[in-house]
Amino acid sequence: MTGLAAKAAAALERSILPSVIARGGALRVVAVEDGVATMEVTGSPGAVLPLATRIEAQVRAAVPEITAVRITAPGRQPPPGEAGSLAEQARHILDTEVNPAIAAHHGHVALEGVDHGLVRIRLEGGCQGCSLAEVTVRQGIEPLLRARMPGLAGVADVTDHEAGTQPFFTAEKR
Amino acid sequence: MSETGANPAAEPPPVLLLIPARTYRATDFLTAAGRMGLDLVVGSDGALPLGGHPVVHVSPGDVDGSVGRILACGKRFSAVVAADTPMLVLAAMVAERMGLPHNPVQAVSAAADKAEQRRLWAAAPVAQPAFRIVPAGASEDSLRRAAEQAGFPCVVKAVSLSASQGILRADRPDAVVAAARRIQRVLAAAGRPADEPLLVEEYVPGPELSIDGLLTSGGLTVTALFDKPCAPGGPTFEETVLTTPSRLPGPVQAEAIATAGRAARALGLTHGPIHAELRIGQRDGRPWPVMLELAARSIGGLCSRTLRFADGRSLEELVLANALGRPVPRPRAARPAGVLMIPVPRRGILRAVEGRSDATAIPGITGMTITIPAGQRVQPLPDGDRYLGFIFAKGGTCDDVEKSLGTAHAQLRIVIE
Numbered sequence: 001m002t003g004l005a006a007k008a009a010a011a012l013e014r015s016i017l018p019s020v021i022a023r024g025g026a027l028r029v030v031a032v033e034d035g036v037a038t039m040e041v042t043g044s045p046g047a048v049l050p051l052a053t054r055i056e057a058q059v060r061a062a063v064p065e066i067t068a069v070r071i072t073a074p075g076r077q078p079p080p081g082e083a084g085s086l087a088e089q090a091r092h093i094l095d096t097e098v099n100p101a102i103a104a105h106h107g108h109v110a111l112e113g114v115d116h117g118l119v120r121i122r123l124e125g126g127c128q129g130c131s132l133a134e135v136t137v138r139q140g141i142e143p144l145l146r147a148r149m150p151g152l153a154g155v156a157d158v159t160d161h162e163a164g165t166q167p168f169f170t171a172e173k174r
Numbered sequence: 175m176s177e178t179g180a181n182p183a184a185e186p187p188p189v190l191l192l193i194p195a196r197t198y199r200a201t202d203f204l205t206a207a208g209r210m211g212l213d214l215v216v217g218s219d220g221a222l223p224l225g226g227h228p229v230v231h232v233s234p235g236d237v238d239g240s241v242g243r244i245l246a247c248g249k250r251f252s253a254v255v256a257a258d259t260p261m262l263v264l265a266a267m268v269a270e271r272m273g274l275p276h277n278p279v280q281a282v283s284a285a286a287d288k289a290e291q292r293r294l295w296a297a298a299p300v301a302q303p304a305f306r307i308v309p310a311g312a313s314e315d316s317l318r319r320a321a322e323q324a325g326f327p328c329v330v331k332a333v334s335l336s337a338s339q340g341i342l343r344a345d346r347p348d349a350v351v352a353a354a355r356r357i358q359r360v361l362a363a364a365g366r367p368a369d370e371p372l373l374v375e376e377y378v379p380g381p382e383l384s385i386d387g388l389l390t391s392g393g394l395t396v397t398a399l400f401d402k403p404c405a406p407g408g409p410t411f412e413e414t415v416l417t418t419p420s421r422l423p424g425p426v427q428a429e430a431i432a433t434a435g436r437a438a439r440a441l442g443l444t445h446g447p448i449h450a451e452l453r454i455g456q457r458d459g460r461p462w463p464v465m466l467e468l469a470a471r472s473i474g475g476l477c478s479r480t481l482r483f484a485d486g487r488s489l490e491e492l493v494l495a496n497a498l499g500r501p502v503p504r505p506r507a508a509r510p511a512g513v514l515m516i517p518v519p520r521r522g523i524l525r526a527v528e529g530r531s532d533a534t535a536i537p538g539i540t541g542m543t544i545t546i547p548a549g550q551r552v553q554p555l556p557d558g559d560r561y562l563g564f565i566f567a568k569g570g571t572c573d574d575v576e577k578s579l580g581t582a583h584a585q586l587r588i589v590i591e
């Protein structure tokens with residue numbers, strides 16, 4: 001374990017790990033590369049994922065060199081190789097990296113299709129109609145897919161957000 | 175250098191955009207940042223980190239902790255922008271710590287407090303209605319006395335709420351007491367501190383308008399003047415229709431702009447967007463623009479979608495450019511446009527907004543967005559804080575725009591149980 005990974009593990013130990021364990025889960029730091037700490041969930045993912053925001057905040061506050069935290073589930077397969085189609089790659093990333101995280105907000109992202117390098121996604125549950133849906137797509141899903149899929153032209157959100165009935169956040173005029 | 179002030183050969187400037195969870199403004203700011211090719215980092219109290227670009231967890235309720243987490247990123251930002259009101263103080267504090275152009279934190283806080291605004295404008299002085307600030311625990315006699323001093327009819331206001339929430343007109347002494355008690359219940363429901371005072375001010379009849387602009391070193395560049403042709407006379411004060419450009423006489427517009435500029439300076443604001451609301455009263459037989467309120471942000475809701483500037487740029491692009499120290503273009507003569515904020519007609523569970531196809535088929539209507547999902551509990555002003563949605567229109571004249579918006583609204587059947 002590198003020095004940064006050890007610092008991140010220590011920060012976890014003294015801050016949020018007790019809460020995770022009390023909820024029936026566990027979390028370990030796998031690696032820190034380019035400022036991104038990768039952590040693996042064991043036990044119940046539901047014990048960890050709702051705490052994802054707090055975990056990242058506390059680790060980043062304790063270890064300023066860490067700029068992002070990525071939480072993965074056990075048994076996750078490595079990203080598909082170039083042999084896989086764009087659709088397969090996108091679906092794999094959504095299923096293994098996006099959906100476990102946004103489940104914390106009762107959300108889900110489905111792949112609608114891939115045309116000419118453009119990935120079309122549909123947001124469901126807490127993401128449909130959420131006032132932060134655009135943030136999730138533009139600052140989360142799209143950069144993640146772009147980083148993993150060099151052939152990607154872009155991401156289109158085809159959700160009918162007005163039809164959402166359970167948005168996690170609704171807008172208020174201030 | 176391009177016409178926008180950006181250098182196409184340079185690295186994209188890193189910008190911190192602070193987005194509160196419950197805002198209408200996220201999409202428009204993100205779209206603007208994308209068009210400008212900015213290296214964007216989002217700070218939010220609601221967004222989840224998903225890899226790729228980081229999301230910094232911030233909270234308006236924990237400003238010091240939030241500043242610490244932002245600084246801990248180690249990223250040197252070229253600008254810090256708050257997308258909406260709850261993030262304004264945090265944005266000012268971060269910009270101050272990073273040595274970026276910003277409004278003084280005290281000025282931003284003053285702009286969020288209607289009582290403090292009135293005090294500072296009285297000291298400046300800036301034209302405004304007569305007013306009294308009444309402590310939370312004031313007796314009924316004190317309330318009646320304050321209203322008599324402000325003059326009847328008067329308006330009773332919560333000092334910390336916005337979007338016309340917690341505002342009631344009162345025409346008689348007993349109505350002032352009833353209005354105050356009702357507003358205190360609204361404040362309690364909104365989780366405001368029990369010791370928050372109330373503002374009792376003179377009701378100023380006359381046309382109402384809003385002014386949006388950008389401050390640079392204290393100098394104001396106006397980006398839009400909106401008339402509010404359906405400005406209500408009370409008892410509640412829904413903002414419904416906004417049309418631009420203003421139909422008020424040029425000298426009245428000029429005096430209103432000058433008043434808004436003085437009001438911003440009196441609060442200590444020097445940099446970034448402002449949204450000012452004024453009424454045009456009468457004094458000595460002449461139009462007399464008076465300040466109602468001023469916020470250190472751009473226009474709220476989705477209303478900015480009525481505006482387009484040179485090269486098709488949005489108001490949010492101008493706000494971001496201003497934060498980056500780029501020049502703000504003078505607004506060009508634009509085609510008349512407007513927006514209708516659909517008010518909540520009564521309390522209950524929203525079941526449906528029917529007639530939308532008929533509404534959008536009205537000539538001049540350019541779009542409609544319903545922003546409250548079916549199944550949610552809704553309540554009208556002064557208790558509620560949300561509109562059902564927004565209808566947008568363009569036309570040959572502002573009269574055409576106003577007519578299109580009204581006709582489209584009339585097509586809607588809002589089902590609330």
